[in-house]
Amino acid sequence: MQLLSPPPGFRLFPSLAAPENGRKFHQLLVLLLTFTAYAAFHASRKPPSIVKSILTNQTLAAINATANDQFTQNPVQNGTGWAPFDGPRGPHRLGELDLSFLLSYAIGMYFLGHIADTVDLRIFLTVGMAGSGIFVILFGLGYFLDLHSFGVFVFIQLFCGLFQSMGWPCVVAVVGNWFGKAKRGLIMGVWNSHTSVGNIIGSVVASSVLGFGWGWSFVLPGFLIIFVSAFVYLFLVVHPESIGFGTLSEKDVEMSVEGVALVDSEKIETENNGGVVIESEDDEGGSVAIGFFDAWRLPHVASYAFCLFFSKLVAYTFLYWLPFYIRHTAVAGVHLSHKRAGILSTIFDIGGVLGGITAGYISDIIEARAVTSLIFLFLSIPTLVLYRLYGSISTVTNVGLMFFSGLLVNGPYSLITTAVAADLGTISGNSRALATVTAIIDGTGSVGAALGPLLAGYISTRGWNSVFFMLIVSISFAGCLLIRVARSEIVGKMREGKWLWFGIIMDH
Numbered sequence: 001m002q003l004l005s006p007p008p009g010f011r012l013f014p015s016l017a018a019p020e021n022g023r024k025f026h027q028l029l030v031l032l033l034t035f036t037a038y039a040a041f042h043a044s045r046k047p048p049s050i051v052k053s054i055l056t057n058q059t060l061a062a063i064n065a066t067a068n069d070q071f072t073q074n075p076v077q078n079g080t081g082w083a084p085f086d087g088p089r090g091p092h093r094l095g096e097l098d099l100s101f102l103l104s105y106a107i108g109m110y111f112l113g114h115i116a117d118t119v120d121l122r123i124f125l126t127v128g129m130a131g132s133g134i135f136v137i138l139f140g141l142g143y144f145l146d147l148h149s150f151g152v153f154v155f156i157q158l159f160c161g162l163f164q165s166m167g168w169p170c171v172v173a174v175v176g177n178w179f180g181k182a183k184r185g186l187i188m189g190v191w192n193s194h195t196s197v198g199n200i201i202g203s204v205v206a207s208s209v210l211g212f213g214w215g216w217s218f219v220l221p222g223f224l225i226i227f228v229s230a231f232v233y234l235f236l237v238v239h240p241e242s243i244g245f246g247t248l249s250e251k252d253v254e255m256s257v258e259g260v261a262l263v264d265s266e267k268i269e270t271e272n273n274g275g276v277v278i279e280s281e282d283d284e285g286g287s288v289a290i291g292f293f294d295a296w297r298l299p300h301v302a303s304y305a306f307c308l309f310f311s312k313l314v315a316y317t318f319l320y321w322l323p324f325y326i327r328h329t330a331v332a333g334v335h336l337s338h339k340r341a342g343i344l345s346t347i348f349d350i351g352g353v354l355g356g357i358t359a360g361y362i363s364d365i366i367e368a369r370a371v372t373s374l375i376f377l378f379l380s381i382p383t384l385v386l387y388r389l390y391g392s393i394s395t396v397t398n399v400g401l402m403f404f405s406g407l408l409v410n411g412p413y414s415l416i417t418t419a420v421a422a423d424l425g426t427i428s429g430n431s432r433a434l435a436t437v438t439a440i441i442d443g444t445g446s447v448g449a450a451l452g453p454l455l456a457g458y459i460s461t462r463g464w465n466s467v468f469f470m471l472i473v474s475i476s477f478a479g480c481l482l483i484r485v486a487r488s489e490i491v492g493k494m495r496e497g498k499w500l501w502f503g504i505i506m507d508h
Helices: 023-045 047-055 059-065 090-116 121-144 150-164 167-178 184-191 194-208 216-235 292-296 301-327 338-344 346-366 369-390 395-427 431-462 464-481 483-495 500-507
Strands: 002-004 267-272 275-280
Touching: 023 047, 023 121, 023 150, 023 167, 023 184, 023 194, 023 216, 047 090, 047 121, 047 194, 047 216, 047 301, 047 338, 090 121, 090 150, 090 167, 090 431, 121 150, 121 167, 121 216, 167 395, 167 431, 184 346, 194 216, 194 301, 194 338, 194 346, 194 395, 292 301, 292 431, 301 338, 301 395, 301 431, 301 464, 301 483, 338 346, 338 395, 346 369, 346 395, 369 395, 369 464, 369 483, 395 431, 431 464, 464 483
Parallel strands: none
Antiparallel strands: 002 275, 267 275
């Protein structure tokens, strides 16, 4: 039994709960709040990648120049750097710093995601946002306090990653509560652009204040996420039932092959001190959160989780190292400034916005998430090769190839973390499995996200060709993990009398 009550903002502004504000209004409000919340999360993750080239010094360029890398023959002067990240081991320590954040994030995702199924998601999300903001600000204060202890920076990143891990399971579960499966791919494809929008905002904000000291690149995004957390606490409605709406209609509920609704527990609503008490006929299928290991055994959860491991490895390597790569790679023979490199890196995220929307839309049209992801993954391989080989020729080729790289890399990553996770979370017939399944998939992906930037920090000293080779191998593994799932989707469509053209092609 779970007591649900409207958020406090609805008492401050009673007009929000007015009867004329229908379900559509509240769905849009939920999408806006969760979009803004997770965009703020990602904006606060961006500063480390923007300040990397400032924290290191010219030593890296000297190392790269001896690595026979054709695109790094011109040394880049970065000043004196910032201890303990200057010197020959600077890139290694930056990679280790990324690892401390992302590994903490991944571990927290597994455990805190399961806890999220048992608590008030609005409060849980607010705490995660406020805590993240505080530790992002603390990292920036290292500049103003002249802090040079690597251990302190690692400590801050560990706790920042822990608080950040509270965000994703919450926002996906809330959106899953409000939307059925009918157009989940498109809706969540558009909604998941918050990742790229947040990266763009974080890049622009952090880059624009670099001239005042790198500490400001952390302080401003930190205050931004704390500011947004106040709106989440005041106005986020977790369950439609808490403001008088019923559960999703039958047409919005996923149906099994036999035509039996998978989310079919009948809920009884009774008034209780201004809130709503939700009771399920079947406690195991309705109000009891699914077990962690039971969630792993759901169909295709493991395949998508390990696919996301490699997909996120690639996406987060770009997230944390792309501005650094652009800064240290001559474009048309000219090395860009720290600020211009940071802003130019947003092109990758702009492509990611379109990639997430496109992947979601295509997957809704063909009703095959794995097939869509597989197409994007395999197309991204030649695109990354072209970006590495020809991205330095001119600004136009750099921007164009970076855009398509972002589109193809972020498309499947976006689709798996949103629509796929929500689909698998509702297969169990337990509406409270969403956060647990989401945590498993994104948590496994986050282990890859932790590994990618760390490897990039070490491998980059050997030359960027080695880094891109690592990215291409990772994408190949991600695609291979989805082949069986895609095959089952194709077979299922052909049995339904769809995709007959595919059978004709295979016969020939």
